[in-house]
Amino acid sequence: MTRPVSAPVRARRTLLHLISIVIGSLIVVPVGFGVLGGFKDNGQLSTNPLGWPDPWHPENYTGILTDSVFWRQLANSTIIALATVAVVVAASAMAAFVFARFAFRGRELLFTLFAIGLMFPFAVAILPLFILLRSMDLLDNPLGVILPQAAFGLPTTIIILRQFFRTIPAEVEEAATLDGCTPFGFFWRVL
Template identity: 75%
Template structure:
């Protein structure tokens, strides 16, 4: 039974890995082909290899503007959600006060609130605040919807820090904010890295919110750029594949770099969550 279970687990892992890797490889190789090669040999190697699809995209000013917009929105969203969630998680983890668990549960309920349900009232609210065609119209809602999972992860990690560490800091004359800033945050780097990865990738892949906020193409992010490029070159599938591949490279690279921190941050403090 153990061997059967192990074999089934390996086969499932291979199937899941193939389902993820095969489309990526197909897109990367497809960008080096022309439409004729894609039609005649969709899963074969390019023959000849055509670099023009990638160089045309990389030479596009619009592509780099959209990438810059995506980076700016993602970094601002991450900074805001991590700073606010870290302070809230510190209070929920290290202080006892009436209604603490109720307020924390209210944040946790936010995980069950679909973003798409709020899109219409959110659009009306942003319009009334004058935040359409404004990066803040994307940054602030993304940060708000990212708070629940970020607070839950950071609170779990903060609660795993022994109380003796805080007592020693207080005896050395450290204020509560000093303990939070100088001791707790440096110790929480794996958890902070985890929530930062989740926030950056979530912002990078967000399509619906930028779609309703940005009417001016100067503010478009890469997901909107992919849609526009696909519409513009709907008959040139190879060029569209090249654009999509280049658009997903930053998020894949960031995941690859932060993978170790992501895993360790998700598993840290689970015993006291």
């Protein structure tokens, strides 16, 4: 048997649904206009940007999907994204484990340096980064994209994972140690 919902609860739910619909519309409508714009030629985009395509031009999409350059660029982007994620997750998980589980002199100072990395905007680093990558001969190399993206992704990931690792009870680590796990074994097998 269900209890009747009170009027204030119903009003609150309705308001939340309306807010969700408005926010969803703000996201979906521009994407829809972008997809529709893909079926127009340049003349239609300038004379009737918000209307329906007349005539429809599906060759705008089929031309891209049959072009080998598009697929090569998509493969490059996928490889770079996967490699960046792998580097960020591996490096930041190990660093966060050390910051969360080991007490050593300067730990909080070193962690603060990583936190300061959040305040460093990417736009400020573009010119020095370009010069550094040029001197290392990484301009036409996927590593020239992977390494800077990983470096700028480390601070956020370390902060998030450190807090997560701190929530794991010490008893779990003690039990793993009694079962023969080394600190790295605990990190690899449990965390």
